[in-house]
Amino acid sequence: QKEVEQNSGPLSVPEGAIASLNCTYSDRVSQSFFWYRQYSGKSPELIMSIYSNGDKEDGRFTAQLNKASQYVSLLIRDSQPSDSATYLCAVNVEGNNNDMRFGAGTRLTVKP
Amino acid sequence: DVKVTQSSRYLVKRTGEKVFLECVQDMDHENMFWYRQDPGLGLRLIYFSYDVKMKEKGDIPEGYSVSREKKERFSLILESASTNQTSMYLCASTLRNTGELFFGEGSRLTVL
Numbered sequence: 001q002k003e004v005e006q007n008s009g010p011l012s013v014p015e016g017a018i019a020s021l022n023c024t025y026s027d028r029v030s031q032s033f034f035w036y037r038q039y040s041g042k043s044p045e046l047i048m049s050i051y052s053n054g055d056k057e058d059g060r061f062t063a064q065l066n067k068a069s070q071y072v073s074l075l076i077r078d079s080q081p082s083d084s085a086t087y088l089c090a091v092n093v094e095g096n097n098n099d100m101r102f103g104a105g106t107r108l109t110v111k112p
Numbered sequence: 113d114v115k116v117t118q119s120s121r122y123l124v125k126r127t128g129e130k131v132f133l134e135c136v137q138d139m140d141h142e143n144m145f146w147y148r149q150d151p152g153l154g155l156r157l158i159y160f161s162y163d164v165k166m167k168e169k170g171d172i173p174e175g176y177s178v179s180r181e182k183k184e185r186f187s188l189i190l191e192s193a194s195t196n197q198t199s200m201y202l203c204a205s206t207l208r209n210t211g212e213l214f215f216g217e218g219s220r221l222t223v224l
Contacts, residue, residue, distance in 0.1 A: 004154075008152065032211045034211050034212070034213075036213075042217070043202055043215035043216060043217055043218050044155075044202075044213075044215050045215070046212050046213065049211060049212065088154065088155065090211070090213075092211040099157070099160070099168075099170075100145070100157070100211060100213060101157070102147075102154045102155040102156075103154055104152055104153060104154035105154055
């Protein structure tokens with residue numbers, strides 16, 4: 001079983017809809033969770049981080065974490081065509097010199 | 113502005129050649145990383161370094177070595193390139209004990 005798993009997609013949503021991206025992880029000691037966005041041909045950039053159970057909102061983005069279920073998600077409200085990208089879930093295993101593990105990514109397409 | 117610079121965006125090498133990929137960051141970050149990214153596999157950690165002259169193996173270190181003689185510079189070396197090392201290589205850096213990785217633009221290596 002992979003350490004960090006994501007549905008590879010592609011996920012397609014119409015403009016203005018909510019896009020829901022999901023990620024599960026296998027390491028129970030994982031403490032920090034991140035969502036990176038990667039446009040085609042570009043390098044990943046951090047868009048959200050979450051450290052405790054519950055929801056964290058930043059503009060149109062909401063990250064949700066459930067450590068008991070080992071599940072983290074990203075919701076994008078009012079999706080725009082400019083949100084079309086691959087979204088990478090990353091998990092940091094604390095106490096391991098900042099060893100960050102990535103999922104394979106979910107490709108999102110927002111159709112006008 | 114945060115900057116991670118990779119020396120080459122595109123390289124084409126022949127099997128058996130020695131390849132150097134260089135990465136420089138200007139943020140005084142302690143930690144630096146080398147990942148490779150392949151379709152469907154996401155980002156896989158090759159090596160990381162948490163201090164000058166210190167290095168740790170990641171998930172796929174075979175066929176690679178690294179060098180960190182100065183804090184700002186982290187080099188990835190392929191001693192004898194092989195076709196299965198054709199990939200996108202991404203360098204990243206971060207402050208110790210934070211999870212926000214800053215990525216370079218990537219180096220796309222083709223080994224013929």
